[in-house]
Every structure is written in C-alpha cells, then in structure tokens.
Amino acid sequence: MTDLTKLTLTEARDGLAKKTFTSTELTDAFIAAIDRANPAINACVMTTPEHARAQAKESDKRIAAGEAGLLEGLPLGNKDLFCTKGIRTTACSKILGNFIPQYESTVGQNLWNAGAVMLGKLNNDEFAMGSSNETSAFGNVVSPWRRNGKDGKPTTDKLVPGGSSGGSSAAVAADLCLAATATDTGGSIRQPAALTGTVGIKPTYGRCSRWGIVAFASSLDQAGPITKTVRDAALMLKVMASHDSKDTTSVDAPVPDYEAALSKGIKGLRIGVPKEYRVEGMSKEIEKLWDDGIAWLKAAGATIHDISLPHTKYALPAYYIVAPAEASSNLARYDGMRYGLRVPGDNLTDTYEKTRAEGFGKEVRRRILIGTYVLSAGYYDAYYLKAQKVRTLIKRDFDNAWANVDVVLTPTTPSPAFAFGEKTGDPLAMYLEDIFTVTVNMAGLPGMSVPAGLSSQGTPLGLQLIGKPFDEETLFRAAQAIEDAAGRFKAPGNWWMKG
Amino acid sequence: MASANTSASATSSNLIPGATGDWELVIGLEVHAQVASNSKLFSGSSTQFGAEPNSHVSLVDAAMPGMLPVINKECVAQAIRTGLGLKAQINNRSIFDRKNYFYPDLPQGYQISQYKHPVVGEGEVEIDADGETMRVGIERLHLEQDAGKSLHDQHPDYSYVDLNRSGVALMEIVSKPDMRSSKQAQAYVTKLRTILRYLGTCDGDMEKGNLRADVNVSVRKPGGPLGTRCEIKNVNSIRFIGQAIEVEARRQIDIIEDGGTIDQETRLFDAAKGETRSMRSKEEAHDYRYFPDPDLLPLELTQAFVDDLKAHLPELPDEKRARFVKDFGLSVYDANVLVAERERADYFETVLGLVKDGKQNGKLAANWVINELLGRLNKEGQDIADSKITPQQIAGIVNLIASNAISGKIAKDLFEIVWTEGGDPAEIVDKRGMKQVTDTGAIEKAVDDIIAANPEKVEQAKAKPSMLGWFVGQVMKSTGGKANPAAVNDILKSKLGI
Numbered sequence: 003m004t005d006l007t008k009l010t011l012t013e014a015r016d017g018l019a020k021k022t023f024t025s026t027e028l029t030d031a032f033i034a035a036i037d038r039a040n041p042a043i044n045a046c047v048m049t050t051p052e053h054a055r056a057q058a059k060e061s062d063k064r065i066a067a068g069e070a071g072l073l074e075g076l077p078l079g080n081k082d083l084f085c086t087k088g089i090r091t092t093a094c095s096k097i098l099g100n101f102i103p104q105y106e107s108t109v110g111q112n113l114w115n116a117g118a119v120m121l122g123k124l125n126n127d128e129f130a131m132g133s134s135n136e137t138s139a140f141g142n143v144v145s146p147w148r149r150n151g152k153d154g155k156p157t158t159d160k161l162v163p164g165g166s167s168g169g170s171s172a173a174v175a176a177d178l179c180l181a182a183t184a185t186d187t188g189g190s191i192r193q194p195a196a197l198t199g200t201v202g203i204k205p206t207y208g209r210c211s212r213w214g215i216v217a218f219a220s221s222l223d224q225a226g227p228i229t230k231t232v233r234d235a236a237l238m239l240k241v242m243a244s245h246d247s248k249d250t251t252s253v254d255a256p257v258p259d260y261e262a263a264l265s266k267g268i269k270g271l272r273i274g275v276p277k278e279y280r281v282e283g284m285s286k287e288i289e290k291l292w293d294d295g296i297a298w299l300k301a302a303g304a305t306i307h308d309i310s311l312p313h314t315k316y317a318l319p320a321y322y323i324v325a326p327a328e329a330s331s332n333l334a335r336y337d338g339m340r341y342g343l344r345v346p347g348d349n350l351t352d353t354y355e356k357t358r359a360e361g362f363g364k365e366v367r368r369r370i371l372i373g374t375y376v377l378s379a380g381y382y383d384a385y386y387l388k389a390q391k392v393r394t395l396i397k398r399d400f401d402n403a404w405a406n407v408d409v410v411l412t413p414t415t416p417s418p419a420f421a422f423g424e425k426t427g428d429p430l431a432m433y434l435e436d437i438f439t440v441t442v443n444m445a446g447l448p449g450m451s452v453p454a455g456l457s458s459q460g461t462p463l464g465l466q467l468i469g470k471p472f473d474e475e476t477l478f479r480a481a482q483a484i485e486d487a488a489g490r491f492k493a494p495g496n497w498w499m500k501g
Numbered sequence: 502m503a504s505a506n507t508s509a510s511a512t513s514s515n516l517i518p519g520a521t522g523d524w525e526l527v528i529g530l531e532v533h534a535q536v537a538s539n540s541k542l543f544s545g546s547s548t549q550f551g552a553e554p555n556s557h558v559s560l561v562d563a564a565m566p567g568m569l570p571v572i573n574k575e576c577v578a579q580a581i582r583t584g585l586g587l588k589a590q591i592n593n594r595s596i597f598d599r600k601n602y603f604y605p606d607l608p609q610g611y612q613i614s615q616y617k618h619p620v621v622g623e624g625e626v627e628i629d630a631d632g633e634t635m636r637v638g639i640e641r642l643h644l645e646q647d648a649g650k651s652l653h654d655q656h657p658d659y660s661y662v663d664l665n666r667s668g669v670a671l672m673e674i675v676s677k678p679d680m681r682s683s684k685q686a687q688a689y690v691t692k693l694r695t696i697l698r699y700l701g702t703c704d705g706d707m708e709k710g711n712l713r714a715d716v717n718v719s720v721r722k723p724g725g726p727l728g729t730r731c732e733i734k735n736v737n738s739i740r741f742i743g744q745a746i747e748v749e750a751r752r753q754i755d756i757i758e759d760g761g762t763i764d765q766e767t768r769l770f771d772a773a774k775g776e777t778r779s780m781r782s783k784e785e786a787h788d789y790r791y792f793p794d795p796d797l798l799p800l801e802l803t804q805a806f807v808d809d810l811k812a813h814l815p816e817l818p819d820e821k822r823a824r825f826v827k828d829f830g831l832s833v834y835d836a837n838v839l840v841a842e843r844e845r846a847d848y849f850e851t852v853l854g855l856v857k858d859g860k861q862n863g864k865l866a867a868n869w870v871i872n873e874l875l876g877r878l879n880k881e882g883q884d885i886a887d888s889k890i891t892p893q894q895i896a897g898i899v900n901l902i903a904s905n906a907i908s909g910k911i912a913k914d915l916f917e918i919v920w921t922e923g924g925d926p927a928e929i930v931d932k933r934g935m936k937q938v939t940d941t942g943a944i945e946k947a948v949d950d951i952i953a954a955n956p957e958k959v960e961q962a963k964a965k966p967s968m969l970g971w972f973v974g975q976v977m978k979s980t981g982g983k984a985n986p987a988a989v990n991d992i993l994k995s996k997l998g999i
Contacts, residue, residue, distance in 0.1 A: 085567050098566065105560060107567060214567040220795035249569050250798055328795050331599050334610020335564040339662070354603055377601070377790035386792060 006031040007177040011076060011234035012261075014180055018065055018075050025065065025075025029058035029119050032077045035499075036121060036178050042498040045163075045173035047082050047140040048090055049122035057119040064117060072241050074117030079179035081170050082123040083130055084110050084225075085214040093216040094138040095128045097336045097361025099343045107214025108246045109183060109225045116241045121179050125169030128363045129333065130190055130218045133435035135168025136426055137365040143168040145198055145419055146176040146493035149459035156494075161419040161461065164194025164435075170228040171198040175493055181229040181238050185215060187222045188321055189414075189439025192451035195228050196414035196464025199453045199491035201235045201481070202228045206472045207446035208253035209239075211246030219328040220251075222321075222443040231490065232452060232481040236260035239474065255472055263475040264482045269303035271480060274407030278314035279438060281416065288413050288463065291455050295411055295465040298487035299480065307407050311399040314441055316392045321440040322433060323376050323389035329366075330373025336361060368429065397445045404470050409480050412438050414464035418457035438466060448474045452481045453491045462491045515631055515682035516723060519754045525723040526750050527730070528686045528716065529678035530742075532693060533671050534703040535647065535711040536579045542646050542670035543570030543613065550709055554652070554663035562668045564608035569796050572597075576670040577800065579702040580620050580644050581810050583672055586700045586817055587639050589624025593802045595643075600789045605662050606649035614645035614673075616791045620800065626676075626696065627819055629837070630688035637689045638677035647671050672703065678717065678727075683746040687739050690714060691841075694739075695818050699843045713737045718749045720757070728753070729763040733770050733777055745770035749777045821846055829853070829863025838871050844885045845875070848892055855896030862903050869899055873916050894919050897926035906930065907937050908986050910977075938984045941992065944976070947984065948992050951975045959997060966999040 006028050009017065017023055033051045040046050054077060061075030085091045085103035092098040106114070114120070127137040135143040145163040148156050163172035167184035171194035174182050184191045186204035195202030203226045210225040217223060227238035240261065245254040275296060280289075296306055338344035338357030345360050347353035362370065376385035403410065416437055425432045442449035448471070451464040465484055469477040516523035541548060544561040561568045584591050598616040621642035628637055649667035653660045674693065680686045694712060697703040705712050714737075719730035733749060736742050748770075753763050767786075768777040793799075816824070818840040825836040825846075840846045849870045853859040856866050874895060878888060898915055901907045907915060907930055918929055930936055938944060951972060952959055962968035969990070976989045 085565075091566070093566070101566070103565065103567075105565070212567070213569050216566045217796075248571060250571055251569075251796065327792060331601050331611055331790070331792070334601060334603065335566070335608060337603060337605075337610060339605050340563055340608060341565070350605070374790065377792055379788045379790075382790075382792070 005177075007035045009180070010230045011180040012231070012237055014076055015073070015237070019070070021065070025058040025061040025077075025119060026055065028075065029054050029077045029121070032121050032179055038499045038501055039176055039178055041500060042144060043146065043172050043176050043178070044141055044143050045125055045169040045176065045178055046079065046122040047092070047094060047125050047138075047169070050089060050120060053089070054119050054121050057114070061117050061119060071115065071117030072237065073113060075119060076117070076180050077119040077121045078113060079122060079124040079170060079173045079182035080110060080120050081126050081167055081183050081185060083126055083185050083216045084183055085216065086110060086120070086123065089123065091123070091216070092139070093129045094126050094140050095336075095362065095366065096139045097343050097358070098341075101342050103214070105214055108211035108244065108248065109242045110214065112241050112244055113183070118241070124167075124173055124182055127166035127168065127190075128366050129216065129329070130166035130185055130187055130223075131329070131365050131369055132165040133189070133193055133432050134162035134420070134422075134425065135165040135172075135194075136162065136422060137165075137363050138168075139363060142422055143172045144498070145172055146498050147198060147419060147461050148493075148497070149419070149421075149457075149461050156460070159421040161421055162197065164197035164419065166190040167194045167202075167228060171195055171200050171202070174198070174200045174228050174230060176498055181227055181234050183225060183242070184228045185218075185223055185225050186439075186443065186449075187218045187325060188443050189436040191226045191228060192414050192439050192449055192464070192466060193435055195451040196453070196466075197419040197462065199462035199493065200228050200230060201232050201450070201452055201485075202226065203235050203239060203450040203474065203477065204442065204448065205239060205243060205474055206253075206448045207443075208251055209243045209448070209472065209474070211244060211249040211252045213246050213248040217332040219325040220332060221328060222325055224443075232478060232485045233261060233264055235450070235481075236264060236478050253472070258475055260475060260478050263478050266479050267303065268299065268479050268483045271299075271304040271409060271476065272407040273299050273304045273306050273480070274309040274403055274410040275306060276309050276311045276314065276403075276410060276412060278311050279412040281437065284416065287457050288416060291463050291465065292411070292413050294488070295454055295484060298484055299411065301487070302483040304480070304483070309403050309407060309410070311396075311403060311410075311441070313392060313395040313399050317396055317441040317444055318433065318437050320389040320392035320396075321436065321444055322372070323385050324393065324444070326369040326373035327377050327386050328373070330370045330377065333362075333366070333370055365429075393444045396441055400445050400447060400468075408470070408473075408476055410468040411480075412466045412468070414438060414451040414466040418459060418461040418463055442466075442468055447471060448477055450477045450481050452484045452488070454484055454488045456491065515684070517720070517750055517754060520758050523723060524720045524750070524754050525725075526681055526683075526746070527678050527719045527721060527727060528680035528683075528746060529730075530676045530680070530686060530689065530717070531715040532674045532676075532690065533713050533715070534583075534674060534697055534705070536576050536644075536670035536672055537701060537703055538573060538575050538579060538670055540573055540575075541668040542573055542576050542644065544668055546668065548669050552665055554661070554665060556665065558664045558667065562608065562664055564610070570613060570794070572797065572800065573670065576644060577620065577802075578810055579670075580642060580672055581802070581807055582700050582814060583674070583697060583702045584621030584624065584642055585807075585811050585814055586696050586702075587621070587624035587626060587642065587674070589639055589642065590622035591802070591807050592618065592620055592622055593804065593807065594618065595620040595800045597644075597794045597797045597800065598791045599794045600791055602787050602789060604648070605660065606651045606664070606667065608649070608664060608667060612646050612648065613794055613797070615643035618799075619643035626689060626692055628685065628688040628692045630685040631682055635685070637679045637685075640675040640677050642672055642674045645671050645673055683743040686716065686746055687743045690739050690742055692818075695841060695843070699815055699817050701815070707738050710737060714742055716742060716745055716749075718746055718753070719763070720750055720753045728757075729765050731763065731765065731777070732767050734767055734780060736770050741770060741772050744772065744775065745777060748775055752777065818846075825863075825867075829860060829867070831863060831867050835864075835867045835871055838875070839867065842885065845870070848885055848888070851892035852896045852899065855893060856899050857903060862899060865903060866896070866899050869895055873913070877920065889923070890919060894926055901926055901930060905937060905985055905987075907935060908982065908984075911935050911937065911982055934983075936983060938980055941988060944980070944984050944988050944992055947976050947979050948972075948989070948996055951979065952996060962997050962999060969993060969997070969999065972997070
C-alpha cells in the first residue's frame with residue numbers, strides 16, 4: 003500500500019469514499035508517523051492515539067452506513083490554543099499547567115461534528131506570541147526543511163517552522179497529519195505556512211468563532227487551517243467557519259462551498275500590487291518570487307494593477323501596540339487563583355508575582371509589559387488611541403483599493419526560514435517577520451499564503467493573497483492559479499523519521 | 502435637560518457652623534444598583550441570592566480560557582428603563598470597556614464596565630428635602646459587572662472566593678454634586694430607590710447589598726470654590742449615608758480650621774465607631790488601564806427598541822402623585838405618603854377600585870389606608886406587603902362609612918375586629934348589629950329622653966351652642982354609638998333651638 007500519510011486531505015477523503023482504505027488504517031498510519039517523527043520535529047505536545055482510534059472507528063461505521071460528514075475519518079492536528087474537552091490544553095505555557103477544559107472550542111466541535119479525527123495537540127509559540135515557535139514551554143518545533151550551505155549542499159542547521167502555528171506547519175509539512183488547525187493574530191498562520199511550503203488561510207475576522215480558543219489579542223485573533231494544498235484549505239475552512247451566538251464578534255453570513263469555487267478560474271480578476279510592500283533591502287529572490295506570482299496570475303487571465311496602500315509602514319508599530327495591549331488584559335486571568343499554575347507567596351501580591359513570573363515565558367512577559375505600558379494613564383492617547391487611528395487608516399487604504407482590484411498580491415514574508423537562535427536575541431528583527439502579514443489582521447481582512455518557490459537556500463517561500471471582507475472564495479481561486487503554476491513543495495528526504 | 506441649579510445654593514438652614522464661620526457641604530453620589538434580571542450581564546448564570554457558594558458560576562464567570570462575554574439584552578432593557586425613569590438621555594450607541602485590576606474575586610482580571618460612552622446620559626431626580634422641592638442632576642448611568650465575594654472567615658490561613666455574584670449586572674448611577682446636606686442626600690437615595698422599585702429594574706434591597714452608594718463629600722465656604730473631596734465607599738443604608746456625611750463633613754471642617762488640607766482619598770465609614778477611615782490615597786489609586794473590550798462590539802440600540810420600552814414604562818411616583826392630587830383630591834402630603842412605595846400606591850388604587858364612587862371617596866379611602874392601616878402596620882413593625890388586611894376589607898369598611906351604614910367611630914372598632922379576627926366588614930356589621938341608626942324616629946326618641954332628663958343643660962346650651970357636643974355624646978352613648986352623627990346633630994339643633 004502507498005504511504006497514506008503522503009496523501010492530501012482531499013485525496014484521503016476521496017480514498018475513504020472509494021473505500022480504498024479505512025479511517026482506522028489512515029489514523030494508524032499517522033499515529034505511527036508521529037511516533038517516529040515527533041522526537042525530531044516536536045510538533046505534537048500531546049498525542050491522543052486512543053481518542054483518535056475511537057473516532058476513526060466511529061467514522062468507519064458512518065462511512066459504511068453512508069453517513070459520512072465532510073471530514074469523515076480524516077486525521078487532523080489541533081493547535082494547543084484550541085480548548086479540547088477532557089484533553090489538556092496549555093497554549094504551550096507553563097502557567098496553564100495541566101489545565102483540562104470542560105469544553106470544546108466551537109471550531110474544534112465543527113471539525114469533530116464533520117467526522118474529523120484528532121491525532122493530538124500541536125505545539126505553538128507560548129500564547130501564540132512569536133514567529134519561530136521558539137517561545138513554547140514545550141520547546142522548539144523543528145522544520146522538516148533543511149537549507150543548503152554556500153556550497154549548495156544541505157546543512158543540518160535546525161530551521162524554524164515559523165510561528166506561532168509552528169507545530170501546525172511542521173506537522174503538515176512532515177506528513178504527520180492531513181491538515182491542522184491554526185490561529186493568526188499578526189501572521190501566525192501565513193508566515194509558518196510560507197516557511198514550510200504549506201498553504202495557510204486566515205479568514206475574515208468574524209468568519210470563525212473565537213469561542214474556546216485561548217485568546218491572545220481579541221480584535222485580531224482568527225482561526226484558520228494549515229494544509230498541503232489550496233483545495234485542502236478550502237475544505238477545512240468550509241467546516242471550521244460558522245456563526246456562533248457565543249462569540250458576538252462572529253458574523254452571521256452563509257459559508258460558501260469554497261472547494262466549488264476553485265474551478266472557476268481567474269479570468270478578468272483584478273490583481274493589485276501595492277508598491278509599499280517593496281520595502282527597502284528586499285532580497286532579489288523575494289522580488290523574483292513576487293514577479294513570478296504576477297506573471298502566473300496574468301497568464302491565467304487576471305489583470306495586474308499597481309496600487310498604493312499608503313499607511314502600510316505604520317501597520318507593524320501599531321500592531322505591536324494593539325496586540326500587546328489586548329494581550330496584557332486577556333492574560334490577566336492567569337493569576338494562579340482558579341486553575342493552572344500557582345506558586346505560593348507570602349501574601350496575595352507575592353503569590354501573583356511569583357506565579358506570573360514563573361508561569362509566563364520571557365516573550366509573553368515582554369508583551370504584557372508593553373501592553374500594560376501603552377494602556378497606562380498618560381500614555382493611552384499617545385499609543386493605544388493613536389494605534390487604533392492607524393488601524394482605521396489601514397482599513398481605509400484597503401477600502402479604496404477595492405474600488406479597483408479584487409485581490410492584493412504580496413510576498414508573505416521578507417525572508418525564508420532561519421535557524422534557531424538567529425533572531426531570538428533581537429525582538430525587533432523577529433517582529434519584522436510579520437511586516438507583510440499584520441496589515442491584514444489590522445484591517446480584519448482574509449489573507450492566504452500559498453507556496454510559490456524556493457529560496458537560494460532551497461527552502462520554501464510563499465506569496466500572500468489579500469481579499470475583500472468575506473470574499474475568501476476569490477482568494478481560493480487566485481491561490482489555486484498560483485498552485486497550478488508553481489506546483490507543490492515538499493521537504494526533501496525524511497531525515498526526521500526514526501527507525 | 503432641565504438644569505439642576507435649583508439645588509446649587511445652600512439655604513442657611515443646612516450650613517454647618519464652624520469656628521471660622523459657616524461651611525457649605527457639597528455632596529455627589531454614585532449609587533450601585535443591582536439590575537433585576539434572571540441571569541448575569543454577560544452569561545446565562547442565575548442571579549438568585551443566597552445560593553450555595555459557587556453554584557451560579559458559568560465558564561464565562563470563572564474566566565476560563567477562551568470564554569467570551571455575550572450581552573444580556575434584558576439587562577440592557579432594564580438600564581434603559583431606568584434611564585427613561587430618570588428623564589435621562591438614552592445613548593443609542595454605547596461602549597463596554599475593561600477596567601483592569603487584580604483581585605481574587607475578579608476572575609477575568611478586569612471588570613467589564615462602560616467608561617467613556619455610557620448607555621444613559623444626563624437626567625434628573627426631583628426630591629423633597631429641607632422643606633423644599635429641588636432637582637438633583639444625574640450625570641450618567643452605566644452598566645457594569647459586579648465582582649465575586651471574598652470570604653475571609655472560612656479558614657485560618659486562606660481566604661475563599663464565592664463567584665455567585667461575579668458578573669451580575671449593576672447600574673452605576675452617578676449624580677451631579679448637587680446636594681448640600683445629608684438630608685438631601687438621603688432624600689435623593691430614597692427617591693432613587695423608589696423610582697427603581699417602581700420601574701422594577703432593581704429591588705432596592707440595601708440589606709442584601711443590591712443598592713449601595715459611594716458618597717463624595719467636600720466642604721467649602723458658602724459660594725466659594727469647591728473643596729477637595731473624599732469618597733466614602735460602599736455605604737449600604739440610608740441612615741448610614743446620613744451619618745457618614747455628617748461625620749466626614751465635621752472631620753474635613755476640623756482639619757481645615759486647624760490649618761490643614763484635605764487629601765483626596767477613598768475612605769470607609771465605620772458605623773460602629775461613627776467615623777470614616779482612610780482606605781487608600783490618591784497616590785495609591787489604581788491605574789485601571791481602561792480600554793474598549795475587544796470581545797464586545799459597541800452596543801447599538803434602535804430607536805424603536807427604546808421607544809417600545811418607553812411606551813411600556815409604568816407610571817412613576819411623581820406622575821402618580823400628581824394624578825392622586827388631581828383626580829382624587831388628595832393632599833400633596835397624603836399623596837406623597839402613598840406613592841413613596843409602589844406597593845402602597847398599588848394597594849390604595851386597589852382599594853379605590855372597590856369603593857363605590859371611588860373618585861368622590863378618594864380622600865376617605867386615603868385616610869383609611871394611611872392613618873388606620875399604615876399607622877397600624879408601622880406600629881407592628883410590618884410592611885404593606887405583609888398586610889393581612891386585604892384591600893377588599895379596607896374597601897368594605899370605607900363603603901360602610903360612605904353609605905352612612907356606620908359612623909367613623911364604629912368603623913374604628915370594626916377595623917380592630919377585622920385586624921384581629923379577619924372577616925368581611927359588611928357581614929361583621931350585620932351580625933354584630935353595628936349598623937348606624939338612621940331611623941330619625943328612634944334618634945328623636947333618644948334626643949327627647951336626654952332633653953327631658955337634663956333641663957339645666959338645655960338652658961346652658963341655649964346660651965352656649967357649643968354645648969351641643971355634650972348632647973351628641975349623650976345620644977351616642979344611649980344608642981351604643983350606632984346613631985348617625987349627622988342626623989343626631991340635626992335633630993338636636995332643631996329640638997334645642999340653636
């Protein structure tokens with residue numbers, strides 16, 4: 003039998019439908035793959051094989067009975083930011099300790115209701131704060147990709163899988179699950195997807211319910227999938243998205259059949275190319291990637307238009323005010339009183355201080371401090387209020403652009419995957435990873451990263467598509483055109499597999 | 502909005518004398534009123550009082566990871582009803598903010614509250630105090646979450662937390678600094694409580710902490726610039742509000758007159774010691790880092806929603822009082838007594854509905870409700886809600902008086918019987934032969950007998966007509982009080998020729 007783990011989500015779906023294999027066989031293949039790969043990759047912070055096998059068994063019964071859901075019997079990974087009923091959820095932070103939720107996130111429930119199988123919980127940057135998965139309490143996630151040295155030969159440098167959804171991107175890239183859930187506050191789906199040759203979409207703010215997802219920055223957080231192909235992402239998002247009365251920021255609008263949109267092509271689609279994303283010092287290979295993308299879309303029938311998004315340069319600094327501000331408040335509930343870690347102190351204040359100092363990692367503490375500072379009396383107007391104004395201007399930039407274009411095309415990241423430690427000493431360099439992705443969150447728009455080529459080091463690069471609010475369908479169409487032209491990118495070999 | 506400047510000047514009667522002359526008090530209040538609702542402001546948990554600790558706590562109330570608030574529409578409606586009852590501006594767009602601070606009874610680490618954009622804006626309350634009618638301005642009303650409760654007496658080393666109250670909806674009603682005496686402040690809270698109870702938006706139960714006040718007090722020379730204020734937190738009875746203001750004013754005056762200055766600070770009132778104590782200074786004040794709650798969209802109200810609430814608002818005490826005076830000829834004083842509690846007014850109106858020719862007999866019915874029933878209940882330490890005498894029984898008595906079946910005096914005896922034994926007043930009167938004698942023949946005979954037996958009194962009465970009273974008394978006595986007093990009067994007058 004072929005290696006079932008190499009299948010895409012939709013291929014596996016079709017295989018199950020044709021009864022080429024069973025969900026139990028598929029699930030067992032992934033459980034075995036995780037066992038062999040996780041020591042090297044560290045994508046899973048908890049595996050749930052018994053749970054997965056039980057779900058697979060039920061799925062096989064439903065498939066036999068002709069009652070298959072949209073994701074029936076398909077094994078997925080679930081980012082540890084999604085609360086899972088009866089299964090430890092930590093957001094990869096020490097402060098949640100062995101927290102076991104009594105509830106399932108709405109997005110998770112949508113997946114299980116559609117028949118999906120959960121293989122385990124995936125690693126991420128602590129509280130989704132990071133761009134390299136180096137801030138997790140469970141340690142770094144290692145990308146299955148390796149870069150070439152100056153001599154053109156592969157090195158053994160351990161590369162980051164991007165962040166914060168590094169466990170999701172690495173697991174999908176290393177064939178440890180068919181697809182994975184992820185979340186994106188400033189690029190945490192798209193950047194890891196770009197760095198691992200996978201597809202990631204952050205839908206419009208309000209498309210997916212945030213209920214049951216550990217909050218980072220409420221006005222920016224959105225769930226979305228990381229997958230092997232554009233088609234897989236279309237299927238995943240169809241199931242993940244829903245209106246939820248428990249999240250008043252979720253939007254009551256019908257969820258279209260994204261997969262059906264893929265075949266529509268992009269003839270006449272107007273593609274905007276914003277000049278402000280041509281940042282100073284941009285590498286030749288990123289410029290070439292972008293030009294390739296433009297050429298492919300044009301060849302597929304789209305028209306290309308130069309546009310201006312004049313407030314782009316303010317997006318990153320404004321983001322690093324809004325996101326930490328909200329985080330500083332969202333993370334106040336981790337106080338050692340009701341659940342998670344408590345480090346006893348001499349008195350209440352001492353207990354708070356010890357608990358939070360030990361429970362939160364360095365990057366989380368840094369962001370809480372930034373957020374606390376920008377909300378403080380006397381600074382609020384200069385920072386938070388101004389950042390919100392910038393946000394309005396960024397939104398307006400896009401609103402103006404939509405008069406002339408349907409989709410905006412940019413690179414996803416300014417550079418390819420880097421090795422561990424290369425940016426940890428310089429938070430600003432790390433924050434610059436998000437330079438092309440944060441505008442999308444600030445404006446609440448859908449954004450998608452599609453693999454589009456390899457860097458000179460032989461590592462993946464992604465192109466970003468930005469769409470109008472709730473127009474994910476058009477993003478999928480454009481993404482399909484890029485995928486058709488660029489092909490798929492798989493990490494060579496299988497060095498991460500033991501035994 | 503009508504200005505509240507009617508209150509801004511102090512009358513000489515409410516100035517406080519000091520060693521350096523008179524001082525004027527300036528008082529503003531922040532009243533926290535628990536919204537009457539079945540469930541909490543942002544969760545479906547019950548708001549029922551007195552449940553087992555932590556039995557009304559949802560995942561949202563306990564601030565579990567990933568939980569989100571969802572606004573309770575009924576709490577919003579209650580806030581709007583209250584705003585309408587305070588003749589206040591309703592803001593069709595308001596915003597919930599987060600007030601950030603750490604405390605174990607605050608699971609989220611922030612309280613969701615409206616800061617810059619409250620749901621209700623300026624309004625006013627009319628009060629009667631210090632012998633005058635005045636208006637107290639309302640600055641704003643906003644919705645916020647209550648915190649849980651810390652229990653410090655359950656364990657030698659630990660404090661416990663009960664989250665039943667965590668997330669219950671509160672209305673914070675902020676007055677303008679329009680009050681100039683403790684009496685005015687008390688009258689304001691009393692009136693506010695009455696309005697809330699009429700509206701059914703807060704039960705006003707101060708013992709349960711469902712209505713409590715933060716009292717801002719400062720003193721100044723009459724008409725001078727405002728002094729530095731101190732805020733007395735969480736005063737939970739109207740009596741204590743008066744006491745706290747008095748002792749705090751005296752404390753501030755003494756400090757200033759001794760050459761000191763007032764520090765702006767938060768203080769606590771200790772009722773047992775009759776003093777206020779410093780709780781925290783301005784320097785120690787929290788920086789709450791308010792910002793709009795990103796989990797909640799701005800609260801947008803349609804005008805139709807507000808209009809519908811307005812159309813279904815109950816009659817409020819001021820309007821009810823005006824109607825009682827106009828339609829039933831009640832005195833303002835009596836009307837005030839009746840409208841002070843919605844239950845009283847309702848009781849009175851029920852009685853009136855059962856009285857024949859209710860409109861003409863309004864005054865009579867009011868007298869019976871106020872003087873006999875309320876007087877008696879008060880004496881027994883009972884509330885009108887506990888009254889074992891029904892409106893039907895009071896109406897029965899009033900009807901017997903109005904139809905001249907019994908005299909006022911007999912009516913009092915009848916009330917006593919009804920109070921102690923119960924029963925239908927008309928039946929009691931029938932069975933016990935208490936009916937008034939209106940048969941003029943019988944009365945004439947009694948009058949003739951009295952006149953015949955007391956010739957010298959007859960002479961005296963002719964010289965001094967007020968002696969009539971003595972004769973009336975004698976006739977009533979001989980008829981066992983059942984003679985119709987008006988008939989007795991008439992017959993006596995004609996027979997005596999006075």
